Amino acid sequence: MTRFWTRDFLIALGLCVLLLAAPLVTRNESVFFLLSLIVIWSIFALAFDFCFGRGGILSFGHAAFFALGAYGYTWATMDLGLGFGAGLAMAILCGAVFAVIVGLVGQRVTGLYFALLTLMLAQLLAIIMVTRLRRFTGGDDGIAGVPRPMFGGIDFFETVNFFWLIAAILLAVVVTMHVLNRSPLGQAIAGLKQNEERARQIGFNTARLRLAVLSISGAYSGLAGALLGALLMYVSPQLLSWKVSGDVLIMALLGGTGTLAGPILGVTLFELLKEVLSSYTEYWYGILGITFILCTIFLPKGVVSLLLGRDKSR
Amino acid sequence: MTTSTAISCAGVSVFFDDFRALNKVSIDVKAGQVVALIGPNGAGKTTLLNALSGRLPQTTGRIMLGGTDISRVPVHRRAAMGLGRSFQIINIFPEMTVRENLRLGAQPHKFRFQPFWRDVSGWRDLDEKACAVAEEVELTDVLDTPAAMLSHGRQRAVELGLSLMSDPSVLLLDEPLAGVGQAEIDQTVALIERVRHGRTVLLVEHNMDVVMNISDEIIVMINGEILMRGTAAEVQADPRVREAYLGSGDRDA
Incomplete structure (x- = not known):
């Protein structure tokens, strides 16, 4: 706490710089798509871990904040015709507001009960958005044609340019x-x-x-969701799935909670394993699960503990 | 010494379902006094402290801090109003250093409107306050040691220090000597003697020698009610008190 440049912060910055430098090494489109996913999920995992690792609030419903960010961005840009910045602001607002609602509903419960409540509310939101709000969400089909940013004469439909933008946002996060x-x-x-x-x-x-923790976490989650919508140029109720909430929890735990570098490492490991394993076997999720179990046994503080060592002040 | 009442309660009861942990207890503590609550286990001493500090809602009754009714005021607001408390079980922030613990203790009271982006170590006033209290509870030499690495007695001092950060006028101390080794008892007692200056102290303690020495008055509780109240000599002489203690076979001294 005494030093500003903690080892954890330096490692996280280093990872951001490595990501930003990736275009110097390769220009392969599919590599950039993968790296873009890593960047966006890193923001989401950091957002989740702000809630879990920093505030000690476990949530199984972060998919709701993430998805509402994606939809908020889509509504702002497609329906209201707003720009990229305003779209992100809308996404942040949507994530934060729903997080506050969840926090208010769950004011009297803590721990696992609160986590189950978040899961329940996220599932409820998913059902409402697919059935009752079909006019706004496109139902199960989702909404295609989600725009990417346009400014400074840069073509953000070029994967590399968009990647640079989101990597810079990760750095800012x-x-x-x-x-x-x-x-x-x-x-x-x-x-x-x-x-x-x-x-x-x-x-x-x-x-x-607790409300402050949730709203900040919800805001960052919403930001990540918006960026994913822009990357895929498509949003769908898939984003609201409980699997999304589960994945982000696994990523944060795999990397190491309560740190900045941990969630980024966790996401990187998760996405790389998924990419490699899924090309060999359809049971990649099972192998990932075993990896996760081994990590929790042998590296209970996450992969990041290999780099942080016993440094107490991090 | 002023004679105004610092903290009082009237007819306070706490029921857990059918069990009456506290039954219509009324006490008042004059400003500047040190009053000890004693009694066998299960007498309701800690429950009374919990009701006073707001940790447990009372079923009936009224609690006054100075001239203000605080019966319905939540815990954190009572703390801000000058009611500090320490816990029987060490209740500190284990992963933080002593400095960080104390700084955090000052935060809710010293800075209402703070720009969130300002690094906490940049708040000179917070640090000065933390250092001043650290000196008062003799923790200056371990300011930058993580609290979890301190001895039990010194964690007690952190606990006490945390209770002092809000500049409380009334201190509730729940067994400040619990778990403190024989060697550190004198230090802890000296600490309490020091922090009582300018404050009102209501403490629960089992160590009778200490209680008899430092309290102006003693309140004896049994079965959720007050048995008697008096000076150390009066309490020691009272046959009912002896019976209460001997009868229950519980005399931690």
Whole structure:
């Protein structure tokens, strides 16, 4: 806490720089598609881990914030004709607002019960969006033609250009989260995780702190969702699946929670394994599962612990 | 010394289903006093502290802090109003250093409107406050040590320090000597003697020697009710107190 340049932060920055430098090595389209997925899911995993690793709030429903971000961006750009920036703002707002709603509904429950509540609310949202709100969501078919940004005369339909943009956004996410974690609010959130009762007893309104954690996490999740919509140029209720919530949890745990580098590493490992294994066998998810189990046994603090070592201050 | 009432409660009961943990308890503590709550296990001492600090909602009754009714005020607001408390089980932020613990303790009270992006170590006032309290509870030499690595007695000091960060006028201490080794008891007692200056202290403690020494008054509780109240000499002389202790076979001293 005394140093600004913690090892964790430096590793996370290093990973961002490596990603940003990738176009210097290759120009292969499919490689960039994979790297783009890694970047976007990294933002999502960081958002999830802000809730779980920093605030100590477990959620099985983060898909809802992610998907609402994607839909929010789609509505803003396609229906309202707004630009890329405004679309992202809308996505952030949608994610944050739904997170606050979840937080308010779950005000009286904590731990696993809260996690189950998030799952329930996310599933409820999925059902409503597919059946009742078909006019806005395109139902099961989803919405195609989600726009990519247009500014500065740069062609963002070029995969490499879009990749550079989102990698820069990931870098911004890492930096803002690091600053946030070191801020008074970040410290209060750390206190909330380590000892909620004590935090309350020294004068923190812990109910409001929990809402702050959820809304920040929801906002970043919404941002990630919007970027995925723009990458695929398509949004569908698939984004709302409980599998999305499960994947992001596995990614964060695999990499190492409560860190910045961990979620990015976790996503990278997950996506690479998926890419490699799925070309050999259709049972790739099972092998991934075994890898995950082995990691939780031998590296309980995630892959990142190999790099952080015993450095207590991170 | 002023004679106004610092904290009081009237007719406070706490029921857990049918069990009456506290039954219409009324106490008042004058400003500047040190009052000890004693009694056998299960007498309701900690329950009373929980009701006063807001951790447990009382079933009936009224709680006053100074001249303000705080019966319905949530825990964190009571803390802000000058009611500090420590816990029987060490209740600190284990992964943080002593400095970070104390700084966090000052945060809700010192800075209402803070730009979120400002690095917390840049808040000079917070740090000064943390250092001042660290000096008061003698933790200056371990400021940058993670709290979890300290001895039990020194974690007690962190616990006490955390309770002091809000500049409380009233301190509720729940067994401040619980688990403290013999060697560190004198230090901890000296600590309590020091922090009582300018404050009102209500403490629960089993160590009778300490209780008799530092309290102005003693309240004896049994079965959720108050048995008697008096000075150390009066309590020691009272046959009912002896019976309560001997009868239950519980005398941790």
